[in-house]
Amino acid sequence: ESPAKVIDGKSVAKQIREEIAVEISRMKDAIGVVPGLAVILVGDRKDSATYVRNKKKACESVGINSYEMHLPDNSTEEEVLHSITRFNEDPSVHGILVQLPLPSHMNEEKILNAVGIEKDVDGFHPLNIGRLAMRGRDPLFVPCTPKGCIELLHRYGIQIKGKKAVVLGRSNIVGMPAALLLQREDATVTIVHSRTKNAEDIIKQADIIISAVGQAHMVRGSWIKPGAVIIDVGINPVEDPNSPRGYRLVGDVCYEEAIKVASAVTPVPGGVGPMTIAMLLSNTLSSAKRVYNFH
Numbered sequence: 001e002s003p004a005k006v007i008d009g010k011s012v013a014k015q016i017r018e019e020i021a022v023e024i025s026r027m028k029d030a031i032g033v034v035p036g037l038a039v040i041l042v043g044d045r046k047d048s049a050t051y052v053r054n055k056k057k058a059c060e061s062v063g064i065n066s067y068e069m070h071l072p073d074n075s076t077e078e079e080v081l082h083s084i085t086r087f088n089e090d091p092s093v094h095g096i097l098v099q100l101p102l103p104s105h106m107n108e109e110k111i112l113n114a115v116g117i118e119k120d121v122d123g124f125h126p127l128n129i130g131r132l133a134m135r136g137r138d139p140l141f142v143p144c145t146p147k148g149c150i151e152l153l154h155r156y157g158i159q160i161k162g163k164k165a166v167v168l169g170r171s172n173i174v175g176m177p178a179a180l181l182l183q184r185e186d187a188t189v190t191i192v193h194s195r196t197k198n199a200e201d202i203i204k205q206a207d208i209i210i211s212a213v214g215q216a217h218m219v220r221g222s223w224i225k226p227g228a229v230i231i232d233v234g235i236n237p238v239e240d241p242n243s244p245r246g247y248r249l250v251g252d253v254c255y256e257e258a259i260k261v262a263s264a265v266t267p268v269p270g271g272v273g274p275m276t277i278a279m280l281l282s283n284t285l286s287s288a289k290r291v292y293n294f295h
């Protein structure tokens with residue numbers, strides 16, 4: 001058997017960013033408008049600050065204006081809601097993103113509901129998720145990480161229609177919307193979660209696996225049907241004395257084993273991760289295009 005194809009999310013994401021940059025300059029030349037993304041960060045979590053910084057950098061690299069509102073950890077819910085309202089009303093802002101997790105004293109549901117549905121570039125508003133789940137309806141935005149997974153399948157010419165797909169995980173931000181998207185693409189979808197019995201047997205049936213559990217190396221090579229396609233969303237630190245940081249990042253799927261059985265696999269890092277930010281930029285661009293009816 002030949003080893004699996006490596007699905008290179010990093011280079012696909014780079015290509016998508018280049019396409020977005022071209023579209024943004026075309027829009028600027030034609031109608032003098034530049035898309036804008038507002039990011040609201042509450043508190044001092046280092047990881048959140050890093051994500052926000054990377055998103056801002058990515059915006060700059062394609063020509064999207066970015067606006068940041070950084071509120072202290074002890075802010076009130078009203079203060080966060082107030083900045084959301086301001087961005088909702090600001091015509092230079094086409095996308096609003098609230099960096100999660102919020103401090104524990106805040107009601108995440110209430111805050112995410114306040115983001116205007118037409119600026120909900122994360123796709124987390126219940127109206128967008130609801131439309132994603134309904135036949136004959138279209139959400140204005142699809143959540144970035146699962147959208148990036150499907151985009152990888154498309155760009156690698158992998159057929160989804162009629163295939164058996166298994167999604168591992170059912171979170172609001174990855175697993176659940178990934179399952180809905182696969183179903184919209186005419187796959188037959190099974191969801192595996194922490195209460196599933198015989199996960200291994202179910203996973204073995206899959207032509208396409210999207211894994212978002214957050215458990216290092218949970219899926220072994222022997223769990224994979226020969227020729228299956230694997231999209232590994234998991235990002236898990238494992239101890240590694242050879243690394244300068246003392247750890248390295250691995251996926252939910254045992255890559256070294258999977259590469260011998262599957263037909264295509266995403267690496268971690270360098271697979272789904274870079275696609276998430278590319279999809280955020282893409283959602284922001286399409287939001288601005290929608291406002292000005294620019295095609």
Ligand code: NDP
Nearest residue numbers: 145169170171174193194212213214233234235272273276
């Ligand atoms: P959550 O913790 O919100 O959800 C994990 C899901 O996995 C839950 O549905 C849980 O089941 C299920 N699960 C946990 N353990 C098992 C198990 N042993 N067997 C089967 N199912 C299990 O995580 P997220 O969805 O937010 O993230 C998942 C992973 O993806 C993480 O590693 C995260 O770092 C990564 N991630 C990567 C992104 C990227 O850009 N590449 C973006 C977002 C996340 P239950 O519902 O029953 O509790």
